[in-house]
Amino acid sequence: MRRTVGTLKAVGALFYRLWMRFVRRLAALNTFVLMAFSFYILVLPIGLVRRILARGKEQEGWIRREPLAPDHYRKQY
Amino acid sequence: MLILGISAFYHDSAACLLRDGRIVAAVQEERLTRVKHDSSFPVRAIQSCLEIAECRIEDVDFVVFYEKPFLKFERLLETYVRRAPRGFASYRKVLPLWVKDKLWMKHWIQQRLNYGGPILFSEHHESHAAAAFFPSPFASAAIVTVDGAGEWTTAAWGKGEGNDLKLDYEIRFPHSLGLLYTAFTYYLGFKVNSDEYKVMGLAPYGQPVYQAQIEEELIRLHDDGSFRLNLDYFNYETGFTMTSELFEKRFGGPPRKPGEPLTQRHKDLAASIQAVTEKAMLRLCRRVREETGEERLCMAGGVALNCVANGRILRESGFREIWIQPAAGDAGGAVGAALALYHRFLGKPREVDGSCDGMGWGYLGPRFDGESVRRVLDNAGAQYEELPEPELIRRTCLKLAEGAVVGWFQGRMEFGPRALGNRSILADPRHSGMQAKLNLRIKFRESFRPFAPSVLEERQAEFFESDYPSPYMLLVSPVAADKRECLPAVTHVDGSARVQTVNEQQNGRYYRLIRGFADLTGCPVLVNTSFNVRNEPIVCSPQDAYNCFMRTNMDVLVMEQFFLTKEGQEWERP
Numbered sequence: 001m002r003r004t005v006g007t008l009k010a011v012g013a014l015f016y017r018l019w020m021r022f023v024r025r026l027a028a029l030n031t032f033v034l035m036a037f038s039f040y041i042l043v044l045p046i047g048l049v050r051r052i053l054a055r056g057k058e059q060e061g062w063i064r065r066e067p068l069a070p071d072h073y074r075k076q077y
Numbered sequence: 078m079l080i081l082g083i084s085a086f087y088h089d090s091a092a093c094l095l096r097d098g099r100i101v102a103a104v105q106e107e108r109l110t111r112v113k114h115d116s117s118f119p120v121r122a123i124q125s126c127l128e129i130a131e132c133r134i135e136d137v138d139f140v141v142f143y144e145k146p147f148l149k150f151e152r153l154l155e156t157y158v159r160r161a162p163r164g165f166a167s168y169r170k171v172l173p174l175w176v177k178d179k180l181w182m183k184h185w186i187q188q189r190l191n192y193g194g195p196i197l198f199s200e201h202h203e204s205h206a207a208a209a210f211f212p213s214p215f216a217s218a219a220i221v222t223v224d225g226a227g228e229w230t231t232a233a234w235g236k237g238e239g240n241d242l243k244l245d246y247e248i249r250f251p252h253s254l255g256l257l258y259t260a261f262t263y264y265l266g267f268k269v270n271s272d273e274y275k276v277m278g279l280a281p282y283g284q285p286v287y288q289a290q291i292e293e294e295l296i297r298l299h300d301d302g303s304f305r306l307n308l309d310y311f312n313y314e315t316g317f318t319m320t321s322e323l324f325e326k327r328f329g330g331p332p333r334k335p336g337e338p339l340t341q342r343h344k345d346l347a348a349s350i351q352a353v354t355e356k357a358m359l360r361l362c363r364r365v366r367e368e369t370g371e372e373r374l375c376m377a378g379g380v381a382l383n384c385v386a387n388g389r390i391l392r393e394s395g396f397r398e399i400w401i402q403p404a405a406g407d408a409g410g411a412v413g414a415a416l417a418l419y420h421r422f423l424g425k426p427r428e429v430d431g432s433c434d435g436m437g438w439g440y441l442g443p444r445f446d447g448e449s450v451r452r453v454l455d456n457a458g459a460q461y462e463e464l465p466e467p468e469l470i471r472r473t474c475l476k477l478a479e480g481a482v483v484g485w486f487q488g489r490m491e492f493g494p495r496a497l498g499n500r501s502i503l504a505d506p507r508h509s510g511m512q513a514k515l516n517l518r519i520k521f522r523e524s525f526r527p528f529a530p531s532v533l534e535e536r537q538a539e540f541f542e543s544d545y546p547s548p549y550m551l552l553v554s555p556v557a558a559d560k561r562e563c564l565p566a567v568t569h570v571d572g573s574a575r576v577q578t579v580n581e582q583q584n585g586r587y588y589r590l591i592r593g594f595a596d597l598t599g600c601p602v603l604v605n606t607s608f609n610v611r612n613e614p615i616v617c618s619p620q621d622a623y624n625c626f627m628r629t630n631m632d633v634l635v636m637e638q639f640f641l642t643k644e645g646q647e648w649e650r651p
Contacts, residue, residue, distance in 0.1 A: 031169070031173055032169060035168060035173070038172075039161065039165050039168050040162075040165075043154075043158050043161050043168070044161040044162050046158050047157075047158040047159060047160070047161035048161070050158060050159070051159070060303075060305055061248075061299055061301060061303040061305075062246040062302075064245065064246060065230075065233065065244055065245060065247050067243065068200065068203065072200070073141065073197040073199060073417075073418060073421075073422045074197060075198065076145050076146055076147045076182070076183070076198050077145055077147035077148050077151070
């Protein structure tokens with residue numbers, strides 16, 4: 001009985017390790033796909049359009065800062 | 078009223094606690110975790126601040142973070158948008174980190190600190206400006222902040238008066254003087270956001286032969302003190318390196334690898350970027366002097382740690398007085414955020430007496446009393462003597478004069494990158510071989526690295542070409558021509574030194590030690606370098622100090638009233 005339990009535990013541990021390895025790879029793939037999608041479908045086209053619209057408009061030298069409202073500390077932006 | 082300021086998640090995490098507007102504690106996380114430039118959420122530093130102030134997190138009225146995470150995230154996204162299709166490799170690594178952790182600062186603070194009170198957010202350069210102006214001894218002053226990058230701002234200037242300040246003008250990312258310097262730090266094989274001071278130390282060994290090329294191709298310096306980078310030479314916006322292939326092509330090859338020998342070309346590059354930085358900072362400060370009409374200047378931001386540039390600003394920019402936040406980098410942002418909240422958000426008044434600043438001479442960290450030192454020594458089985466102060470100073474001075482290297486540990490730990498006489502390694506500056514001995518046998522670091530002197534404030538002008546107090550070791554001045562041969566260990570190759578002036582009010586015991594050394598030898602100067610070895614943070618606790626003492630070839634250790642010599646211990650030479 002004890003031997004069976006030990007074997008089951010070892011098999012369970014092996015399964016867990018393999019499963020976690022698989023899940024980590026799946027998560028990495030998932031993140032890659034999501035990131036690639038957002039980068040090439042959203043970031044890139046927006047960037048290209050804005051580059052065309054903003055051509056020659058970039059400010060140089062000192063930029064006047066807008067005074068910060070007294071309650072800006074409440075905001076994270 | 079208690080306000081807790083926090084800086085984290087970029088480099089040099091730190092915490093600062095204000096009680097009724099006075100800084101009662103400020104600690105960098107790296108000193109407690111023993112991870113140099115630790116950027117993790119500063120749980121231990123916060124705990125240490127609370128212990129120093131003898132209060133609990135529930136007693137804290139406000140917690141304030143030193144920058145605005147959403148604005149910084151916006152800058153990241155905007156940068157990817159501007160550079161796409163470049164930058165995907167960085168985008169896919171950086172974005173998940175932000176979405177998972179860095180954006181949710183409020184949640185972090187609530188969860189990690191179990192804090193239910195109000196959590197507020199300053200702005201990165203406003204935190205720097207507040208850290209520069211509010212603790213300064215000036216009622217009104219011009220303010221200059223220059224660093225790598227905040228949310229968007231990389232440099233800004235304005236004015237502070239009474240309990241208010243305003244930054245009027247700024248330069249925005251990606252145009253950054255700090256990042257330009259960091260790009261050269263990277264190219265010269267040193268760690269970014271960490272080893273910039275090594276470039277500054279290397280510069281006097283070279284000639285600024287690349288200065289004209291840098292000014293022609295990499296950075297345009299305008300007459301109004303502003304500047305603009307040519308981004309074709311850099312890769313820091315969306316890449317994993319600081320410099321681009323074009324940079325490498327124009328400056329003679331790939332970046333130096335850590336550990337590779339430093340050639341004359343590397344030294345010339347260091348001299349060139351240092352010269353450009355000094356020119357840019359001088360031009361900026363002169364412009365601010367003209368525009369604001371102020372005679373006093375306060376500075377902060379990582380570039381304000383460039384003490385060679387600071388020395389020139391003091392001498393050549395037209396300002397009568399300058400005050401630099403001793404923790405000018407991001408650690409000081411915790412101080413600035415807390416002070417900004419107190420004075421600007423809560424409208425509390427600011428008291429200035431014109432002579433003493435609000436930084437407590439930089440001694441804002443934890444203190445370890447004699448009993449806790451004794452416990453550490455007893456547990457380690459160390460052989461030590463307990464001596465009254467006059468005898469302790471006499472014995473230490475004798476050892477120093479014999480050429481011994483002394484670990485000096487006392488009182489509250491310093492806040493900021495410099496050791497100011499409480500966690501210091503001391504030596505006799507008159508010994509010509511001392512620089513090499515300290516670099517190679519004690520600190521195990523590059524042989525070119527210079528050492529700084531501590532001098533009695535009242536005798537500074539005899540030994541250095543300046544009588545301007547420099548308690549935080551942030552100003553470089555020339556060593557007096559007739560004293561250069563007397564102080565070989567602290568005179569850099571260009572005849573300069575990064576001076577710390579010491580008076581009795583500032584640090585009584587350290588002052589008495591230097592005075593004792595002067596009485597014995599006629600020399601009121603000591604070598605003062607931080608109590609650590611290469612790639613480690615400065616020691617914090619007696620245990621850290623004892624470990625460092627035993628791992629190096631240091632000859633003597635003084636911890637509070639306890640005196641240890643290496644001969645008295647069982648140890649193996651490293």
